Amino acid sequence: MDIEARARAYSQNLSETDREILSYILEHKEEVTKLGIAELSQLVHASKSSIIRLTKKLEFKGFSEMKFYLEQSMDKQQVSSYSEQALMQLQKQDLEQTNRLIQQTDFTDIIYAMYQAETIYCYGTGFSQKNSLSELSQAMMYKGKRILTFPAKREFDMNMPLISRKDLVIFVSLSGETDAIKENIDMLTLRKIPTISITNLIQNYLSDKAMYNLFYSASPIFLTSQMKDEFYSFISLKLVIDTLIRKYFEYVR
Template sequence: MDLAGIAQQHQRELGELDKEIIGFILDNQAATEHMNIIELADAVHTSKSTILRLTKKLGFTGFSEFKYFLKQNRVSDSYKGPNVDSVATQISDITRTLDYLKSQDMTKLLQKMDDSETIYCYGTGYSQRKVIEEFSKLMICVEKRVIILPNKTEFDISMPMIKKTDLVIFASLSGETDDVKENLDILAMRGITTAAITSFGDNYFSRKADYSLFYYATPIIVGRKSFISESLIGLSCAMDYLFRKYGEFTKHADQKNESTKQHET
């Protein structure tokens, strides 16, 4: 169902201002997808809280979910071609993600990981959090302390404890989660190193982080109701690749240090 249909379902709950905002979004959907909540509020001459209340009236948990719906709906509307082989798409996403990662020089990021007293990880959604949980388990094998920040509230509480000797990794699909942008900005102002791992494309997290890595997440249309799905298998590959590269990095560093000691003696 598109935005107009959802608005029709909830029309009894909507005031005149709500309807005007929806009208603006329908006329400027592509532009709205790239706005944050404050920019949209300015565009329709209202407040951030009014936009947030509207998204909840329409049945969304917040503005981020609402923007994701707009993107999903646009992709669905623009999909006119033949059915795509979803398994072939999966293989392509994995292959392209790994090919991209192999082309990247991760030396500085790996060195920062090794130097960090603690690596904090934050996933912007449930699926992202499951991926970083697996990453944290793998990092035990290389004796590196990884702390998962399970939600925004605990992230905010933990902010004063994060030090310049730490590293914060953000795992995201869009790289545009509005309520986490402030955390990234504050960490940058405090001189704390950050890394963003997001799907390919220009996004806030990748622009603001000290290090950025990307993965492929091609939307596919599945099921009888033509639901649009974006698998995070590319994110899983990226996090697993980062763990493996770090394991190799520490092994080679230890061998180099041992060789240096033997030479000095």
């Protein structure tokens, strides 16, 4: 969840002072990312403790994490604006960045965890994510691996007691911030059950909690300047899934 979304979600908990500080931050994002907390304190005429309290109310760990999200938000706006001019170039950028991430990733422990698992459980947070997992499921079954993909959270919840440390759970998400499955993630972490997260390239709750992480680059596309809703292509996610399948086939061979 980016800073604008957090501002909307927690607006009822903010005081007048909080709102004034937040208003300045949102209007001067680039400037704030270069400031220390003491400098921002002077500019907004508020104490450092007031700024820290605001970051906590927005569920950031602190001022530094909030600045990180500000930078991510700025990058997202720049990409969205550019995508209106060159959608095919944006596709190329996503694929190239995802490929670089793949080249930089050591798959050894991930593939070994998949190989050792008695059962691989999979959950995708959206339609496209579930489709990608269906390809992984077919490939794993072809190699004789027992794999179960949950069509909905209800089925995931029902099977939670059956999942053990001998198994593996793979999550595929765009934001990695789906509130509905945070309880499941926390319980799996508590029980020390191996998990793999596959998410968009941004710091998120799911990747922080998972034992292993894979990332893809998916930039939002605005088809017209008037559109507020974001559309995402998951071609780069398919590249990660395809790589995971090929790496696994190489290992078992």
